[in-house]
Amino acid sequence: MAMSSENEHPVKAFGWAARDSSGHLSPFKFSRRATQEKDVTFKVLYCGICHSDLHNVKNEWGITSYPVIPGHEIVGVVTEVGAKVTKFKVGDKVGVGCMVGSCRSCANCKDNLENYCPKMILTYGTKYYDGTITHGGYSDIMVLDEHFGIKIPDNLPLDGSALILCAGITVYSPLKYYGLDKAGMHLGVVGLGGLGHMAVKFAKAMGLKVTVISTSPNKKKEAMEHLGADEFLVSRNTEEMQFAMDTMDGIIDTVSAVHSLLPLIGLLKNNGKLVMVGAPEKPLELPIMPLLLGRKIVGGSNIGGIKETQEMIDFAAKHNIVADIEVIPMDYVNTAMERLSKADVKYRFVIDIANSLKPI
């Protein structure tokens, strides 16, 4: 007989979970495994609300198994370390992103690309090595294989660094992989949400010229004055878009809704690269002629490996890159999810777990 979430492990834990596809979250008692020899146990301090959390709680991708405790942008403080742990000690800060496990032996894992391991274990909603389902960061404690823990640099604020662990690496990795990280290049960023605003900050720190492409003209002031974007294009303004054709070395497209690729491909110079990091659930139309005539590409990218995530957060610390967030108490989470679905947040909600998650 399958054990209940509360009994399957020896350590009591508490969080908020969605129980059905309404996506409504509510208090939930469950349990965590005992600290194994390579594990660190930590008290969760903050957890960012990623748009994936919303997709998952509402089963929008059709893969959710309830109850689900979301949260994969987690920062905490270590309370216990296993006997063979070398990376962390009690009292250290630790971050966890989207993954908590992988096979550790395939070519991808050996290449520090755990995110592309076919047996990658997600921070929530996936089967762990012991057959139990992983539960995410909207909870009081976590137990983590140290390999998947990220050291948080001292000069980064804890609440602002949480979401770098997903949103940050999701845009940093493709900037590096697709070679869109050289000073003087011109990068377009489509969509100005959690991912988009991080892309602007990273790209500016790398010395690129950045143009934000958005459907919302009211984001222009913020984008240019606060985030440091050099230009702003309203995608529905055909004249502006026309004028900007053939000017960009690359574009990071963070938009998850179905949208048209043709105008974006037109913005690229020859050999330009359109990189998708948002994942619309339906296929998009790909016009072939413009791709051919300019030798352009459309590519994808998915988070990043652990080594690169550490590199990314160290880069953020060096350049004082901090996410723009709205800190909320745990019991605001359902309202936050509603606002998130309307993109009504600058630019990520972060749950103040330590101060607001109270066991029932």
Place this chain on the structure above:
Amino acid sequence: MAKSPDQEHPCKAFGWAARDKSGLLSPLCFSRRENGDEDVTIKILFCGVCHSDLHVAKNEWGFTNYPVVPGHEMVGTVMKVGSDVKKFKVGERVGVGVIVGSCKKCESCQQDLENYCPQTIFTYNSHYTDGTKTYGGYSDMIVVDERYVLRFPDNLPLEGGAPLLCAGITVYSPMKYYGMTEPGKHLGVAGLGGLGHVAVKMGKAFGLKVTVISSSPKKETEAIERLGADSFLVTSDPAKMKAALGTMDYIIDTVSAVHPLLPLLSLLKLNGKLVTVGLPDKPLELPIFPLVLGRKLVGGSDIGGMKETQEMLDFCAKHGIAADVEVIQMDYINTAMERLAKSDVRYRFVIDVASSLSQ
């Protein structure tokens, strides 16, 4: 008043042209410009029949300016050279491909990427710098700026070498650009026509494992025994397609008809590259999840610059690569076009212009 084709230039020329969107070709008297200081005059010996010729003859792309003399895979001999010509002498064997002009000043031209110049002048159905229409290789002679003429290697057969000037460079250029040249890696070639069969040969010459991906099971024996492919995958065989999931480093997609990309993307490994060189007339559906989850990309490529085209010809000469052709007489061209529309050719028609083009 606009001059007629046979009067706009001083040198008489003769070829076969399409006059309307039936695409039917028939004799046309026209004219070529005087050989300028940087020009080379070429007697055309052979000209390949590219699928683009068919598209343009029938105005399938909507921009044909009739009458059109197609043909952009021609080989011939130099009959005259201008006073500033440095690269060629009378009597030499040369080739002319898809472009006969460009601006020569933009970044692309400066980087030997004349094919990406915004002012590229195509061998036919374009306007030259003097405002007159360009006419292609289904004709007796052509006058070309030496920059756009290729030296034709001695050990390449004329008939088999002609199609390389479009089909060859169309697959060679992306193979180089997208890094599909590491020995031991696995290349998929989707579509086995003019482009596809040359891609197989080049892939083998680069030391790749090559799998042909096709909708026609009957092409298998040919692909493996004659072209040297290592394996053959029929797209309608679900078990075989499943077994091949995640096995290819790259795929060259030569298919021009609208077709699904998802099965091809699924054949790619992590970081795999799907490069389209065919020209479907409608957009294709691109599923984004496979791109994101496998860090894969879809890219395009369009012929190649002059320097690279020369490099390609020399590469083919070195490795004994020529197209598999069916040589035809000029007056067979309309039948050839019909057969081409049904993919009934192994794998390119080549017109024996010199022997069969008569007024």
